[in-house]
Amino acid sequence: MENRGRNSKRLVLVPGPFQGHLTPMLQLATILKSRGFSITIAHTQFNSPDSSAHPDFAFLCIPDGLSEQEVRNPDLAAIVLRLNDNCKSSFRECLSQGTNHTEPGEKICCIIYDALVYFSEAAARDLKIPSIALYTSSAATTIVRPILHELKAQGHIPVPDSMLQVPVPLHQPLRFGDLPTFNFGSLDYFFEVVALAYNLRPSSAVILNTVHCLEESPLAQLNRKYQVPIFPVGPLHKFAPTSAASLLQEDTGCIPWLDKQTHNSVIYVSLGSVAHMSQDQLSEMAWGLANSKEPFLWVIRPGSIPGLEWIESMDEEFKECVKDRGCIVKWAPQKKVLAHEAVGGFWSHCGWNSTLESICEGVPMICQPCFGDQKVNARYLTHEWRVGLELEGEIERGTVERAIRTLMKEKEGEEMRQSVLDLKNKVDFSVGDAGSSCHYLSELVKLLTSL
Incomplete structure (x- = not known):
């Protein structure tokens, strides 16, 4: 009190x-x-x-x-x-x-x-x-x-x-x-x-x-x-950067892992605190990440895959393939992650808090909206502000791989990165x-x- x-x-x-x-x-x-x-x-x-x-x-x-x-x-x-x-x-x-x-x-x-x-x-x-x-x-x-x-x-x-x-x-x-x-x-x-x-x-x-x-x-x-x-x-988090509000335990061990990665090299993946995915979607996301050859930090929330506690069913071949360039955690300190210089892209559900946090750190996005206002946010990110690209339809490993490569390696991704940095500067002034x-x-x- x-x-x-x-x-x-x-x-x-x-x-x-x-x-x-x-x-x-x-x-x-x-x-x-x-x-x-x-x-x-x-x-x-x-x-x-x-x-x-x-x-x-x-x-x-x-x-x-x-x-x-x-x-x-x-x-x-x-x-x-x-x-x-x-x-x-x-x-x-x-x-x-x-x-x-x-x-x-x-x-x-x-x-x-x-x-x-x-x-x-x-x-x-x-x-x-x-x-x-x-x-x-x-x-x-x-x-x-x-x-x-x-x-x-x-x-x-x-x-x-x-x-x-x-x-x-x-x-x-x-x-x-x-x-x-x-x-x-x-x-x-x-x-x-x-x-x-x-x-x-x-x-x-x-x-x-x-x-x-x-x-x-x-x-x-x-x-x-x-x-x-x-x-x-x-954005409220810019006026109150130290306010703690997470309902889930954050795994800060991912920060030392990020410290070992190069500038703008990591794709951060987090689909929020509510969304669920099937085991098939988990597999397609996993192999899309593996095949992209890019380092990744992936948040998989316990209980987000119906019938599983966590990732016990994940393919051992996948784990072996990505062991040196992938970090999987149950929950992450997102604002710290997005502010880290190693993070060059955010694969997100496009919740409004995540959208603002990504813009504020100048990180372009891969948009996978699940429901509600996330679809509105994704449309603005991709077609109004032009700082993201959307994964539409069924999640398939080839689509995932292409989206990651586009965002992290190609000219289109570099243009989005410049656009989001311009937005970041405007928000900083605001x-x-x-x-x-x-x-x-x-x-x-x-x-x-x-x-």
């Missing part, structure tokens, strides 16, 4: 219980703590953060009522709906009890909540506390989500094969195949989450972990459509004293101070 100062203002921040949502919320908390606010992290029992990594914050655990069976449900939308159903009253009760422990002169001035945990806004409204939503996706994803219901009513979702390559009107460069939908779980549950979580209007303001120079057009659309202040204050993100962060602090 943190020390509370008199006459300070307390913010309650409520992260979504998935890695891609928890990370930016804890980064935002670190930033706002440095601006003089007292911070409480109110979190669900499911995927709760490590409070010992953040001794300057108070932590409030919200009973979420999830059973072991519900926690293991692969349908993420079903988990989100259940959490929101279970947590509104318990969160309100936690807040009421929590205010009994504040010192004289201190009050909760605002609840900042991840859009996924929309029960927070309802509880804030009941208690007459201002609330602000944090959207952890790109502005392009945020602006396109509201049209999904209309497209579903028109019969365009699920997207038929004949429309996958058709441009989405008013949302170029997106095609219908790039829309942020899920290809697993209940479509009805997914659309219920979209309706309840991604509605900007109830909040006093909206915070986006993005940068004006990357998303000028989508941000302009958001500002025209919604009559609330919008604060693009990203987080500087005269930059847009620094400006919006100052405006956010002014708003919070006025509440």
Whole structure:
């Protein structure tokens, strides 16, 4: 529990219980703590953060009522709906009890909540506390989500094969195949989450972990459509580089291995904290990496291959073939990896945090989006910013080998590397004293101070 100062203002921040949502919320908390606010992290029992990594914050655990069976449900939308159903009253009760422990002169001035945990806004409204939503996706994803219901009513979702390559009107460069939908779980549950979580209007303001120079057009659309202040204050990790948020144990042993590799020689492979792959996909990825002859650092998350604990089924011939130029770990300190001079490319699922982290380190990407906003991000990386190339269709070793060689050795890859370095420089300026993100962060602090 943190020390509370008199006459300070307390913010309650409520992260979504998935890695891609928890990370930016804890980064935002670190930033706002440095601006003089007292911070409480109110979190669900499911995927709760490590409070010992953040001794300057108070932590409030919200009973979420999830059973072991519900926690293991692969349908993420079903988990989100259940959490929101279970947590509104318990969160309100936690807040009421929590205010009994504040010192004289201190009050909760605002609840900042991840859009996924929309029960927070309802509880804030009941208690007459201002609330602000944090959207952890790109502005392009945020602006396109509201049209999904209309497209579903028109019969365009699920997207038929004949429309996958058709441009989405008013949302170029997106095609219908790039829309942020899920290809697993209940479509009805997914659309219920979209309706309840991604509605900007109830909040006093909206915070986006993005940068004006990357998303000028989508941000302009958001500002025209919604009559609330919008604060693009990203990349948050640049303002809070030491914030720890990983739900999985990071293997730092890969850093000494990277130290032995030459400049820009390593392809880093990580498909995020949620995606799964079949044993056939694992084999094709493995032999594509082996046949490329390039050094690689590969993150394979335990349990990400159904039916296996880890990589016990991996071909012994493959292991022998790559033993001197491959490093396989269960989880990696990604920001340190991307910042390492040996890393010359990132084969990614294109989650928004990973996308921003790669751009910020000037690392071009191979894009293998799995679901949701990852497809939007991949399209922007490949066709708007031109700093990545996409693996489309079934993963096949020949395709993998060609993509790696293109990125790491050919002129097209070198052009992407120059483009991403140009973007990196623009983002670096944005987080500087005269930059847009620094400006919006100052405006956010002014708003919070006025509440």
